[in-house]
Amino acid sequence: MKRVLGIVASPRNLGNSEILAKAAMEATGADNQLELIRLTDLDIRPCKACYACLPKDKPCRIEDDLSFLLEKIWLADAIVLAAxxxxxxxxxxxxxFQDRFLSVENKHEQYGGKACITITTYGVSGWSGYTEAALNLTAKLFNWRLVDSxxxxxxxxxxxxxxxxNLKRAQQMGKALFAPGYQRTPRxxxxxxxxxxxxxxxxxxxxxxFCGTKGEIGMEGDEVKLKFFPEEDYRWSKAGIQQHLDFLNDKKQEFLAKRSLYKELQNPYRKIGNWLTPEQK
Incomplete structure (x- = not known):
């Protein structure tokens, strides 16, 4: 039995994202344990960029529902992300959710490697925008193994x-989560x-x-084609993640060494303007 976690970022009850996520999850196998989390029900607060979470043994200081979500991700064998x-x-x-990845980047082995598919729904033809790319980015940020989208x-x-x-395609994606050797058709x-x-x-x-991979524009006959040159240390590779962590730790040490200087640079701007806040009810 496998545990499949559906993460749905929609406030609609039984909306398109939820339905397709459930269809994909059900297609993974009759004996699997299916669990769902609605992101809009969780209290996920903004990252404070305090860098306190950078050490592997330090969790995020913000006391909200992120720890609950991360625990369920850690327990899951596969993830269906829909929005x-x-x-x-x-x-x-x-x-x-993406903004809080910093608190798990140095702990990516704990949450990474999960098979994942992403499901995007949109209401107007031509208006899907960058949504699918953003969901795939989420999978890469948390080091999940992106199978299909x-x-x-x-x-x-x-x-x-x-x-x-649509239902047939969602079911195909769900089956792919645990299908050895499944290869998504490139676009x-x-x-x-x-x-x-x-x-x-x-x-x-x-x-x-997103990942920093470079390519070039060329011609194949009468058609314009893009040719990419992937490198092993791309942004979401193990080496790429370590490079980012090294940079952040260096910046943290630089801040500690220059804290007094930074305060002096800030001082002229402390009293400029008036902050507006809503009246307390």
Whole structure:
């Protein structure tokens, strides 16, 4: 028996994200234990950028529901991450979760390696935006093994089920979670490392803004093609994670050494303007 955790970032009860997540989870096998967490029900507070969590033996100082979520992730064998597109990006609870990855980066072995699929739903054709890429980024941030991802069109609750192909695709993704040797079909012009179709061009190279993989634009016959050159120490590799941790620890030590200087630089700006807050009810 496997434990499959569905993380749904939608406030809608039985909305499209929840339905497809459940369909994928059910397809993993009749004997599996299926558990669900609705991110909008959790108290996930903003990261304070205090760097207190950088040591492996130090948890995040913020007392909220992140520890509950991380415990359930640690216990899971596979994860189904689902969210709707809001204003061309994922529901904001995804971003709140992403921002707290710093507290687990140095402990990625505890939470990493979980097989994961991501499910994006969006309501208007052409308006999925960067949502799927953001969900895949979440999987990479927490070092999950990304198996497959897909975006599904459907605005009204359960409307994704009006197209039988959507249910079939979700079930295929669920079965893939524990299918040895499953290979997702690559899409044209996407980053081969993190599957992002959001790319930057610096005048010479095409660069994935998520993992840093570089490529070049070329021609194959009459067609423009992108060719990528993945490196072993890309941003979410073990070496890449260590490089980021080394940088953060260096910055923490620099802050401690220059704390007095930084306070002096801040002083001229302490009394500029008036902060506005709502009246207490």
């Amino acid at each position: 709707p597109a809001y204003s061309l990006g994922p529901n904001s609870r995804i971003k709140a 897909e975006s599904f069109l459907g605005a009204n609750p359960a409307s994704v089920l009006e197209d039988p192909a 044209a012009n996407e980053c081969p490392v993190c599957w992002s179709d959001i790319l930057r061009y610096d005048g010479k190279n095409v660069i994935c803004p």
